[in-house]
Amino acid sequence: MIQKSSRLKVGGIYMLKRYKIDESGKRTATADIYTAEEHGINNALIDKDAVRIIERLKRSGFDSYIVGGAVRDLLVGKLPKDFDIATAANPKQIRKLFWNSRIIGRRFKLAHIYFQDKIFEVSTFRSADQGELGEHNVYGTIEEDAKRRDFSINSFYYDPIESQLLDFQNAMYDIKHRKIRSIIPHSVTFIEDPVRMIRCVKYAVSTGFSIPYRLHFAVRKYSVELKRCSSSRMTEELLKILQSGNAAGVMEKLIDYRLFSMMLPYISEHIGRGKKNPLYRDFMKSLSELDQQVREKSFMQTEPHGKEQGKKIDDSHPLVSPAEFQRSKMLAYLVDPFIVFPEEYENSHELFKEVFKQVKDVISPLTPPNFEVEKTVVLIFNREQIKIPRSAVRKPQTSVPMHQRRPRNSSSRNKTKKGNRKYEPDNTDKNNSKKNERGKADTALSKEVPPKA
Numbered sequence: 001m002i003q004k005s006s007r008l009k010v011g012g013i014y015m016l017k018r019y020k021i022d023e024s025g026k027r028t029a030t031a032d033i034y035t036a037e038e039h040g041i042n043n044a045l046i047d048k049d050a051v052r053i054i055e056r057l058k059r060s061g062f063d064s065y066i067v068g069g070a071v072r073d074l075l076v077g078k079l080p081k082d083f084d085i086a087t088a089a090n091p092k093q094i095r096k097l098f099w100n101s102r103i104i105g106r107r108f109k110l111a112h113i114y115f116q117d118k119i120f121e122v123s124t125f126r127s128a129d130q131g132e133l134g135e136h137n138v139y140g141t142i143e144e145d146a147k148r149r150d151f152s153i154n155s156f157y158y159d160p161i162e163s164q165l166l167d168f169q170n171a172m173y174d175i176k177h178r179k180i181r182s183i184i185p186h187s188v189t190f191i192e193d194p195v196r197m198i199r200c201v202k203y204a205v206s207t208g209f210s211i212p213y214r215l216h217f218a219v220r221k222y223s224v225e226l227k228r229c230s231s232s233r234m235t236e237e238l239l240k241i242l243q244s245g246n247a248a249g250v251m252e253k254l255i256d257y258r259l260f261s262m263m264l265p266y267i268s269e270h271i272g273r274g275k276k277n278p279l280y281r282d283f284m285k286s287l288s289e290l291d292q293q294v295r296e297k298s299f300m301q302t303e304p305h306g307k308e309q310g311k312k313i314d315d316s317h318p319l320v321s322p323a324e325f326q327r328s329k330m331l332a333y334l335v336d337p338f339i340v341f342p343e344e345y346e347n348s349h350e351l352f353k354e355v356f357k358q359v360k361d362v363i364s365p366l367t368p369p370n371f372e373v374e375k376t377v378v379l380i381f382n383r384e385q386i387k388i389p390r391s392a393v394r395k396p397q398t399s400v401p402m403h404q405r406r407p408r409n410s411s412s413r414n415k416t417k418k419g420n421r422k423y424e425p426d427n428t429d430k431n432n433s434k435k436n437e438r439g440k441a442d443t444a445l446s447k448e449v450p451p452k453a
Contacts (some may be wrong), residue, residue, distance in 0.1 A: 050083040065157035186218035194225035226262035248287035282337035328375035
């Protein structure tokens with residue numbers, strides 16, 4: 001199959017088209033191509049490291065594009081938070097090109113490329129037949145991949161090198177008419193991945209686009225399918241909503257679409273569906289304060305909904321990274337209206353355990369790490385001016401990413417405790433001889449330091 005592009009006259013206007021020539025020689029248009037003057041995307045808003053990744057992939061002969069929410073946000077005038085990349089290279093080929101990458105995923109493998117303060121997700125074009133025979137790592141063409149996207153507004157492919165926007169699903173029409181449209185039939189897409197219903201509502205709120213009646217009806221019809229989702233995926237979606245700056249609006253819509261009760265049943269039961277419920281009003285007020293903090297980008301500097309607004313938070317805890325601290329703070333806004341302090345308690349340790357249990361109950365069945373829940377309790381204690389018990393926050397069990405691992409110091413492994421002489425094993429000591437062999441193997445591996453990207 002040969003891929004080409006040319007200008008065709010459509011409605012009195014010459015439009016750049018991408019088409020393919022199949023084995024029989026028949027020419028078929030596959031996508032509209034919009035130039036910089038037509039799509040209006042500002043390349044200055046695109047992360048430079050994302051552009052460098054695409055440049056390297058293209059130099060190696062692999063078509064590569066920015067895809068998903070980043071392109072959607074650029075088209076509607078928003079600054080993207082993440083830049084996902086789709087490419088013709090498979091994960092092993094990506095791994096060879098980028099030493100600072102790592103292959104992840106079980107159902108569908110993709111690559112994460114790590115930089116100092118960010119991670120880029122790079123996926124291979126998916127096949128249209130993916131998953132039918134239980135095999136998920138089946139790769140295909142860009143045309144097949146476009147058919148696997150959830151909604152049309154997420155189906156654009158943008159080439160920042162050529163400044164060309166590829167539209168395989170007539171998605172520009174939906175952008176202009178400000179509506180959400182599912183690419184996959186409703187009876188299939190929400191059964192295949194129920195989380196798409198949450199994303200549908202989230203996209204509608206964040207963009208201001210409308211949800212057509214048939215899609216609206218399908219979301220309500222298949223809402224019970226959310227029960228099949230794993231707690232980890234639901235937790236991930238909740239955190240994305242909380243950090244979107246539109247948490248109050250999204251949660252309100254999720255309640256209307258009967259999705260909220262599947263995500264947070266405890267909160268749903270206590271706030272009901274009546275907006276006159278005091279807990280409902282407190283809940284929305286707390287989320288609105290969170291949204292304001294996110295929009296003002298003062299999220300890391302001010303006390304959450306405390307009595308002393310604007311008070312600095314002590315974020316110098318050596319075990320807490322900014323990302324973990326941020327997630328804990330978002331959870332504090334979420335659970336605050338539902339935390340009840342007992343009138344009497346033995347000591348701060350017992351109170352900490354009680355509030356920790358309450359937080360877990362409120363967010364059940366979601367399962368953020370216990371470390372983040374403990375930090376959430378610390379923030380709530382700070383607000384109430386309650387003394388935080390010593391060792392309240394346990395050290396998280398974290399693994400250092402492969403690209404950040406330092407080579408072992410082989411010389412220190414061969415030193416004795418008393419002196420600096422190298423350890424010479426006795427030939428009769430088989431155990432020590434084996435240890436020395438392992439040390440030599442580690443020394444050989446440590447010399448293979450990966451080059452800089």
